[in-house]
Amino acid sequence: MSTEVTAKREQWQRLFDHVLGNQATWIADIGLKAGLFRAIADAGERGITEGALSEKLGFDQRYVLVWCRGAYAFEFLDWDEQTGYRLAPHMETLLLDPEDPHFMGGRIQFYAALFEDYAAFPELLRAGEIWPRGDHDPFLIEALKNLTKPDCVVLTEHVLPQAPEALASLERGGTMLDVGAGGGYHLAHYAGRFPDARIVGMEIDGPSLDLARRTISEAGLGGRVEVRHGDANELAEEDAYDLVTMSISLHETGGPPEYRNVLGRVRRALKPGGTLAVSELPYPDTPDEYRRSPVYKALAGVQLHEAVVGCGMITKGQLLGLLVETGFSNVRAAEQPLPTRFVVLAER
Numbered sequence: 381m382s383t384e385v386t387a388k389r390e391q392w393q394r395l396f397d398h399v400l401g402n403q404a405t406w407i408a409d410i411g412l413k414a415g416l417f418r419a420i421a422d423a424g425e426r427g428i429t430e431g432a433l434s435e436k437l438g439f440d441q442r443y444v445l446v447w448c449r450g451a452y453a454f455e456f457l458d459w460d461e462q463t464g465y466r467l468a469p470h471m472e473t474l475l476l477d478p479e480d481p482h483f484m485g486g487r488i489q490f491y492a493a494l495f496e497d498y499a500a501f502p503e504l505l506r507a508g509e510i511w512p513r514g515d516h517d518p519f520l521i522e523a524l525k526n527l528t529k530p531d532c533v534v535l536t537e538h539v540l541p542q543a544p545e546a547l548a549s550l551e552r553g554g555t556m557l558d559v560g561a562g563g564g565y566h567l568a569h570y571a572g573r574f575p576d577a578r579i580v581g582m583e584i585d586g587p588s589l590d591l592a593r594r595t596i597s598e599a600g601l602g603g604r605v606e607v608r609h610g611d612a613n614e615l616a617e618e619d620a621y622d623l624v625t626m627s628i629s630l631h632e633t634g635g636p637p638e639y640r641n642v643l644g645r646v647r648r649a650l651k652p653g654g655t656l657a658v659s660e661l662p663y664p665d666t667p668d669e670y671r672r673s674p675v676y677k678a679l680a681g682v683q684l685h686e687a688v689v690g691c692g693m694i695t696k697g698q699l700l701g702l703l704v705e706t707g708f709s710n711v712r713a714a715e716q717p718l719p720t721r722f723v724v725l726a727e728r
Contacts, residue, residue: 400454403450403454404454405488405491405492406492407447407450407451407454407456408451408454408456408475408488409488409489409492410447411447411451411456411475412475412485412488412489413489414437414439414447415437416433416437416444416447416448416451417456417467417471417472417475417476417485418476419433419436419437420433420457420465420466420467421467421472421476423466424466425466426463426466427460427463427464427465427466428463428464428465428466429463429464429465430444430445430448430464430465432464433448433464433465448465451465452465455468456468456471456475457471475488478526478529478530478565479529479530479533480530481530481533481534481538481716481717481718482530482717483529483530485526486523486525486526486527486528486529487527487720489519489522489523489526489527490520490523490524490526490527491681492523493516493517493519493520493523494520494681494682494684494685496516496517496520497511497516497684497685497688497689498684500688501684501688504688510688510689510690511688511689512689512690513585513587513689514585514586514587514588516689518587521563521585521587521588521591522563522591524562524563524588525562525563525564525565525591525595528562528565528566528627528628529565530718531566531627531628531659531718531721532565532566532569532570532627533569534716534717534718534721534723535566535625535627535657535659535723536569536570536573538714538715538716538717539657539714539716539723539725540623540657542714542715542725543623543655543657543725543727545653545655546622546623546654546655546657549622549623550574550577550622550623551574551576551577552576553576553577553578554574554577554578554621554622554623555577555578555580555620555621555622555623556570556574556577556578556579556580556621556622556623556624556625557580557581557582557617557620557621557623557624557625557649558570558579558580558581558582558624558625558626558627559582559612559615559624559625559626559629559642559646560582560583560584560612560626560627560628560629560630560632561581561582561583561588561589561592561607562583562588562591562592562627562629563588563591563592563595564581564591564592564593564594564595564596564607565595566581566625566627567579567581567592567595567596567601567605567607568595568596568599568601568605571599571601571604571605578604578606579604579605579606580605580606580608580621581605581606581607581608582608582609582610582612582615583607583608583609583610584609584610584611584612589607589609592607593607612626612629612633612642612645612646613633613634613638613641613642613645614645615642615645615646615649616645617648617649618648618649619648619649619650619651619652620649620650620651621649621650621651621654622650622651622654622655623650623654623655623656623657624646624649624650624654624655624656624657625656625657625658625659626646626656626657626658626659627659628659628660628661628721630642630643630658630660630694630699631660631661631686631691631692631693631694632691632692634692635692636692636702639692639694639702640702640705640706643656643702643703643706643708644706644707647706647707647708647728650727650728651728652728653727653728654727654728655725655726655727655728656703656708656725656726656727656728657714657723657724657725658699658703658723658724658726659721659722659723659724660694660696660699660721660722660724661679661682661693661694661720661721661722662675662676662679662696662719662720662721662722663676663679663683663693663694663695663696664676664695664696665695665696665697665698673719675719675720678720679720696713696722699722699724700713700724703724703726707728708726708727708728709726709727709728710725710726710727711724711725711726712724712725712726
């Protein structure tokens with residue numbers, strides 16, 4: 381077989397693997413939305429048959445059958461002829477536990493929700509228009525909330541111990557601002573982790589703001605957590621906070637001039653000695669790095685969505701440089717377990 385034919389077959393296999401990945405994402409998304417994974421997890425090691433699963437959830441057995449076989453083919457499920465289906469090892473945690481840093485359930489739902497952007501992208505290439513996230517299917521906002529749930533746990537349990545003064549201040553009853561509060565899950569977590577602290581969330585996006593306020597109300601935290609509508613580019617407080625957090629939000633404030641403006645305002649909003657924890661997507665600094673890591677490949681696809689909704693892109697090197705440029709001290713990358721995040725700590 382010629383070298384050219386071999387290379388062609390290898391490229392065919394690479395393309396086919398991409399198709400398979402797309403199918404796996406949709407099968408997993410169905411299992412999450414329909415509660416199939418949860419029902420199978422509840423059955424535990426004893427397993428559950430297709431018929432029993434259909435009966436338990438009130439679903440059509442023919443549809444359950446084809447979904448189960450698809451989920452088995454892509455190794456989300458294990459199967460035994462006697463007992464039926466059970467979740468494959470670690471799948472309950474990876475798909476259903478947002479407290480785990482390696483939680484993938486929200487990420488799968490987010491990637492499935494991007495179908496609108498991928499469908500619209502060919503036309504947007506010509507028009508160059510922005511399609512705001514708030515105008516998308518509302519499930520995209522819910523998927524983003526689920527996608528980012530592990531971030532707040534990583535911050536409190538892995539990152540803040542590397543900023544002991546900020547951690548001690550919050551445990552004593554300090555003040556904290558979360559810029560870009562999203563759906564409010566982080567605010568609820570911070571309120572639970574620091575019961576004596578004052579927690580403030582700022583969010584500019586209307587649908588996200590509504591979801592955050594609903595999240596806080598349903599958690600019974602309305603008296604302890606303030607959810608504020610606001611633009612980080614107009615933050616005017618001074619010497620107010622022991623800690624400011626920005627989780628996947630700086631790149632949504634505009635471009636480099638806005639990044640500098642926001643970081644300058646955040647620095648002024650911090651008390652002297654206060655800490656900033658900023659988490660961003662770990663974009664590499666050069667194009668050749670995109671093939672070196674599966675995470676970088678995933679970010680290359682996500683960037684299509686970010687472009688559609690009008691967001692920028694900040695590389696790891698650029699983020700460190702921006703913090704130094706805007707006057708922060710002790711700028712350092714934090715150690716943390718999420719490969720899909722780049723977290724930086726700095727002080728005023």
